[in-house]
Amino acid sequence: MVDVMESPKVRINASMLAQFIDQPVCFVGRLEKIHPTGKMFILSDGEGKNGTIELMEPLDEEISGIVEVVGRVTAKATIMCASYVQFKEDNHPFDLGLYNEAVKITHEFPQFFPLGVVQYG
Amino acid sequence: MSKNGFGSYGGISAAGGAVGSNDPPSQGRAALAFKSIRYRSRIQEIIPCCVNQLLTSTVIDNVFMIRGIEVSQVSIVGIIRQAETAENYVLYKIDDMTTKPIKVRQWVGRDRAKQGITLLPVGVYAKVLGILTCSAEVKSLEVLKIRVLEDMNEFTTHILETVNAHMILDKAASGQSVPVVSSEMDEAQMHSEYHPDFIRKEVLRLIHECPQQEGKSVCELQTELSNLSIGTINQAIEYLTVEGHIYPTVDGEHFKSAD
Numbered sequence: 001m002v003d004v005m006e007s008p009k010v011r012i013n014a015s016m017l018a019q020f021i022d023q024p025v026c027f028v029g030r031l032e033k034i035h036p037t038g039k040m041f042i043l044s045d046g047e048g049k050n051g052t053i054e055l056m057e058p059l060d061e062e063i064s065g066i067v068e069v070v071g072r073v074t075a076k077a078t079i080m081c082a083s084y085v086q087f088k089e090d091n092h093p094f095d096l097g098l099y100n101e102a103v104k105i106t107h108e109f110p111q112f113f114p115l116g117v118v119q120y121g
Numbered sequence: 122m123s124k125n126g127f128g129s130y131g132g133i134s135a136a137g138g139a140v141g142s143n144d145p146p147s148q149g150r151a152a153l154a155f156k157s158i159r160y161r162s163r164i165q166e167i168i169p170c171c172v173n174q175l176l177t178s179t180v181i182d183n184v185f186m187i188r189g190i191e192v193s194q195v196s197i198v199g200i201i202r203q204a205e206t207a208e209n210y211v212l213y214k215i216d217d218m219t220t221k222p223i224k225v226r227q228w229v230g231r232d233r234a235k236q237g238i239t240l241l242p243v244g245v246y247a248k249v250l251g252i253l254t255c256s257a258e259v260k261s262l263e264v265l266k267i268r269v270l271e272d273m274n275e276f277t278t279h280i281l282e283t284v285n286a287h288m289i290l291d292k293a294a295s296g297q298s299v300p301v302v303s304s305e306m307d308e309a310q311m312h313s314e315y316h317p318d319f320i321r322k323e324v325l326r327l328i329h330e331c332p333q334q335e336g337k338s339v340c341e342l343q344t345e346l347s348n349l350s351i352g353t354i355n356q357a358i359e360y361l362t363v364e365g366h367i368y369p370t371v372d373g374e375h376f377k378s379a380d
Contacts (some may be wrong), residue, residue: 008173009218026218066273070218085200085244092272102280111188112287113280116173116220 004082008116009070011103014049017077027051027079028068028087028099034059043067046100052078066094167194167250168290169282173219175253176260185253185260190290195262196250197223198270198279204240211238213267215249225249227264246270248279317357320349324357328367329378336370336377 009026010016017025029043029051038058042050053069066087071079087094106113170187175195178185185192199217206212209229216222229238241247247269251262270276327345331337342354358376361367367376 006221008220011218085246087273088245088271089273092274094273095277098274099277102277105284106280109284109288112284112291113171114173114177114219116176 004070004072010115011106013045013047013100013103014051015047016107017051017073017079020073021075021077022073024070024072024082025079026068026070027053028066028096030096031064031067034063041067043069046096046098046103053081053084054078055081065089066096165194167196168192169279169286170195170197171219171280171283172197172199172215172217172223174283174287175223175262176220178253178260180255180260183255185255188287188291189294190287192253194250194252194265196248196279197262198246198248198276199223201241201243201245201247204243206238206240211240213241213247213249215247215262224259224261225251225264225267226261227267241267241269246273246276248275317360320346320353321357321360324354325361325366325378328361328376329380331377336375339374339376 004024007024009024010020011026011028012020013027014029027043027045029045032042032044032050034041039055041053041055041059041063043053044050053071054074063084063086066089067084068087069079069081069084071081071083074080168190170192174187175185175197178187178192180186197215197217199215199222201213202216202222203214204211209231211227211229213225213227214222215225247267249262249264250266251264254261254263323346324342327342328337331341339354339358342358343351346354358367362369362376365379367378369375370377
């Protein structure tokens with residue numbers, strides 16, 4: 001099992017989930033809902049579309065605002081979360097729309113923002 | 122420093138001092154003309170990159186190349202995954218998701234080391250400006266500046282700046298010029314008599330044809346070109362002075378043609 005944390009992770013938005021099944025990805029979105037079990041939450045991306053994030057263990061803290069999730073895309077096009085980071089928005093609100101544009105640009109020009117090759121074994 | 126404009130990315134020029142001249146610069150427009158002469162000097166540029174570009178760069182004789190472009194001073198933005206202190210340096214591992222984390226070394230003077238170094242927290246995004254180095258085939262950064270991001274939008278702009286900078290450098294390296302998008306307003310102006318070029322030609326012509334020794338006065342120009350505003354005429358005069366077509370004579374209000 002390749003360690004997601006050491007692999008390169010593609011930055012994606014919700015529309016791209018289906019194209020990256022089984023690959024390590026990085027998803028940034030605004031927290032919309034947390035499932036009562038605490039093992040699943042929903043983030044909305046810069047285009048307003050939702051991505052479902054699943055956890056191995058339930059959340060042990062309150063999360064809110066913008067969250068960056070690192071994990072692997074499941075066959076159901078959800079993300080199995082390996083780790084997450086909350087973005088500080090105390091001083092400046094995060095422009096999710098602009099981030100979405102940046103993600104699309106990195107996919108349009110992969111030669112100028114290259115992603116590493118996934119190492120196996 | 123984090124928001125470099127890359128509009129003219131081929132070389133960052135420094136404003137040089139005034140070019141030596143025998144005429145004492147008079148006030149106003151002439152003084153502006155001398156100050157605006159620029160020199161191109163070899164200033165080291167800081168190139169925004171992603172970690173993968175740094176780790177996959179080729180290195181020959183301590184010269185690092187990314188896609189055929191020489192890089193030395195770079196900036197990256199990523200999460201601090203690890204922070205450790207050693208005797209006179211701090212070692213961080215920065216991860217921007219494009220590949221495995223890169224080692225980043227911040228040298229600390231022995232005095233400061235004795236006082237105790239405050240480590241930056243792990244798990245937060247930071248911006249690093251550093252110099253690319255390679256030792257035992259492992260590439261790392263020597264830190265010039267490292268700081269935690271207070272505004273996460275800087276992280277987005279770093280991604281945009283990286284793609285932009287590498288695109289421009291790529292085009293410059295392959296010899297193409299960066300296409301300049303002409304606005305619609307320029308197109309409309311081209312066909313009207315109020316286009317700056319046309320006005321400048323008129324102003325220059327009137328100054329050139331003036332037989333007086335002290336040259337043409339701005340007042341006369343305003344009278345003769347009554348359909349143009351004072352501001353427009355002044356702009357034309359400034360342009361012609363900077364380009365060297367005219368020069369001031371007795372005061373800042375009289376000009377002669379240099380041709």
